[in-house]
Amino acid sequence: TPELNEKWLLKQSIYFLFEMILCFSLVYYTLDYFNRNYVFPKILSEHEILELKGKISLKISQIFFIYFFTSVIMPVTFLFGIIWKLIYNRESELYIFEIIFSLLFILSFSGILTYYVTQSIIKPISKLKEKAFSIQEGDFQNPILVNSTDEIGELTKTINQMSISLQEKEKMKDLFGRAVDPKIRDLLISNKIQLGGEIQNITVVFCDIRGFTSISEKLEPKKVVFWLNQYFQKMEECITKQNGVINKFIGDAILAIFGAPIFLENHSLNAVKCALEMKNSLAELNEKFLIQQLPEMQFGIGIHTGNVLVGSVGSFSRSEYTVIGDTVNIASRVESLCKEYNSSLLFTENVKENIFPYFENVQFLAKVQIRGRQNQINLYTLKE
Numbered sequence: 001t002p003e004l005n006e007k008w009l010l011k012q013s014i015y016f017l018f019e020m021i022l023c024f025s026l027v028y029y030t031l032d033y034f035n036r037n038y039v040f041p042k043i044l045s046e047h048e049i050l051e052l053k054g055k056i057s058l059k060i061s062q063i064f065f066i067y068f069f070t071s072v073i074m075p076v077t078f079l080f081g082i083i084w085k086l087i088y089n090r091e092s093e094l095y096i097f098e099i100i101f102s103l104l105f106i107l108s109f110s111g112i113l114t115y116y117v118t119q120s121i122i123k124p125i126s127k128l129k130e131k132a133f134s135i136q137e138g139d140f141q142n143p144i145l146v147n148s149t150d151e152i153g154e155l156t157k158t159i160n161q162m163s164i165s166l167q168e169k170e171k172m173k174d175l176f177g178r179a180v181d182p183k184i185r186d187l188l189i190s191n192k193i194q195l196g197g198e199i200q201n202i203t204v205v206f207c208d209i210r211g212f213t214s215i216s217e218k219l220e221p222k223k224v225v226f227w228l229n230q231y232f233q234k235m236e237e238c239i240t241k242q243n244g245v246i247n248k249f250i251g252d253a254i255l256a257i258f259g260a261p262i263f264l265e266n267h268s269l270n271a272v273k274c275a276l277e278m279k280n281s282l283a284e285l286n287e288k289f290l291i292q293q294l295p296e297m298q299f300g301i302g303i304h305t306g307n308v309l310v311g312s313v314g315s316f317s318r319s320e321y322t323v324i325g326d327t328v329n330i331a332s333r334v335e336s337l338c339k340e341y342n343s344s345l346l347f348t349e350n351v352k353e354n355i356f357p358y359f360e361n362v363q364f365l366a367k368v369q370i371r372g373r374q375n376q377i378n379l380y381t382l383k384e
Contacts, residue, residue, distance in 0.1 A: 010302045018077075022109060025066055025328040029116045052136035059151065068118055070110050087157075094366040131159055140167035197311020203271040203303060203351065204323065204331040205244065206277065207235065210339060212252040218297070227294050228252065234281040244334065247323060257323055260310045268305045268354035275301045275345050276382070302335025303347035305354065330377070333370045337379065341365055350379045 026069045124144075131144050143160040146153050209231070210213075216224045232249065239246055239256045243264055258274070259267030278301065286296045306327035313322055334346050343365070352362055361383040367376045 001143050012037060014112060021066065025070060025113065026109070029113065033116060035121065039320065049173045050303065056177070063117065063121065067113055070113055114267065124156065128152075128155065128159060131163070135159075135166065140164070141232060176262075197309045199307050200260050201305070201307050201311045202257050202310065202323065202327070203267040203281070203305040204258040204308070204328050205239075205258065205271050205277075206253065206302045206328075206331040206335040207256070207273065207299055208253040208335055210300060215295050222246070223294065227297075229290070230284075231285060234285055235278055238274050238277040238281055241277065242270040244270060244274055247321075255323075255328070257310075260323070261321075266354055268303075269358055270353045271303050271305075272347065272351065272355050277305060279344060299344060300335050300338025302331045302333070302338065303345075304331040304334055304349040305348070306330070326373075329372060334377075334379065337368065341381075343381045345381055346379050346383055348380070352378075352380045 049358055059231075090193045127144055134142075140163045144156050145164060146156045146160070219227065232254070235254055236246060239254075242258070243262050244256045245260070245262065247257050249255075256271075256274070258271045264270050282297060282299065289296060304327055306325070308323045308325035308327045310323050311321070312323065313320055330348065334348060338344060338346050346365070356362055359382060363381050363383045365379040365381055367378050369376050
């Protein structure tokens, strides 16, 4: 009858649709699983996988639609068919086994599809999550393998590129931190230091090696560099410990500042403490130099407190964070007097006024005329 034909056609159409989806899903997911895990990673590069042409690639939304259709719509439809036949078909017992078998098959296939979704979506997302945490901790190694052409593959590629970019930036940051003090580097990167400057009261420490020219002429260049690097490393540790900043290395000399860009309540005191630690470190270094058959090293330290121009000075294309002013010149002149007064540490009245309560062994040396200044200044040191 026409009614039966229509029902038969509708039933066959639904069965055909279900069978088509099942066959497509089975073939697609099987091939995709083997491609992801065994084929693509071995024969194709990351770029070739993402640019692969002629491959059917479902989006994640389509994968979840098929998953929902297979796991929910199809079982519910078959369950409805069972109930319908039990109620309205007297010979329903003949169909129950067939329908239950089909339902079990659909449920089994849904389980297989669930496993695929876990392997192809949830597992890669978990790896991406772990990679994101490792990047956050500063680990930029071990890129994630790209093995799909869907959104997860694109996201994996982006994460890997981001990791490489961050690794390169960290290298540049490290190199930048070797060219300037890391504290200044971080302020420059954070854009807290603009081109220009301001007048600040700071303490300048100028340290210079005695007789460096004559010593370096007697040593091989490699030994001179090795000798200096050990010295600079130790001096940097002393300066950093007291919250000072190395403004620059001038040949064998060190120009360090205290009070900028890091605020210090008593930068003169920090500078003098740093100088004492530098002297102790140099004594330890000389013992090491003796073992290494390198020359003994002596230096002079000059310290002065005063106002300077502090800031990033230069052009818009090239600038330098530095200090400019008479205070720097005085610290340099005071250091040059260390040899004359047979002392490794000299400082001025301005420094003495800030450290006297903390150091009772302050000793007045002389009132001297410094080149470039009209008034004489008082020189002090610390008694041994």
